[in-house]
Amino acid sequence: MHLAPLLFTATTPATHAAMAIWVVAAILAPPVNAQDLAAPMPPSYRFECGSCHVPYPAALMTQRGWSDLLQSLDNHFGENAVPEIPARREIEQYLTQHANVKEHSFGSRTEPARISTTHWFRLTHGVAKKLFKDIRVGTVANCSACHRQAEGGQFSAENVTLPNRL
Ligand code: HEC
Ligand code: HEC
Secondary structure (H helix, E strand, O other): OHHHHHHHHHOOHHHHHHHHHHHHHHHHHOOHHHHOOOOOOOOOOOOOHOOOOOOOOHHOOEEHHHHHHHOOOHHHOOOOOOOHHHHHHHHHHHHHHHHHHHHHHHOOOOOOHHHHHHHHHHOOOOOOHHHHHOOOOOOOHHHHHHHHOOHHHHOOOOEEEOOOOO
């Protein structure tokens, strides 16, 4: 992991305090169960939901969030993301069966639902937050800018590569 440059450039006491809070918050955040993350994704999900961004693992949001999204795919963040009919059932099944059940941590806080607005995400991404608007990342939804193995459902800390500092 390439956190070292971040730590070395964080020199003011205020930044140190903020860093300390992030580190504690990240430790307190409930871990995502690796087994849940590894639940096999049907090819139809990869194809239909992984063409504009990585196919997000179901375990990163609760069923309520996924249902919200599935109901408004014709206007999905300004895009039409309605899947081909044969794929719909499979996608819904995958998201329903493997959704996270911890509403407090993995429930979306926004409309439309987002993984990036869950309590869990905010706690684990304190350090990365500053980089979401970096031109090499573009948007928080671009997980693979930092999680190089995101396409394959790998989000472990060892696989995080932060873009170099601005
Ligand atoms: C035509 C392109 C397209 C397709 C297909 C698509 N999406 Fe998206 N999706 C987007 C865009 C654009 C965003 C908003 C990205 C941003 O915030 O910059 C987004 C955002 C999301 C987010 C929120 C990311 C966050 O911030 O946590 C989720 C969850 C999501 N999509 C799920 C899905 C699912 C499930 C499918 C398949 C049914 C799907 N998407 C198919 C374009 C697409
Ligand atoms: C700007 C870089 C960046 C972006 C973009 C980003 N992350 Fe992360 N992510 C991190 C960092 C840094 C960590 C904390 C690694 C650690 O534990 O030290 C992390 C941690 C995680 C973890 C926990 C890993 C573990 O083993 O505990 C998951 C899961 C995760 N991110 C998913 C996502 C998803 C899904 C997205 C997109 C919606 C995303 N991330 C976008 C940088 C990023």
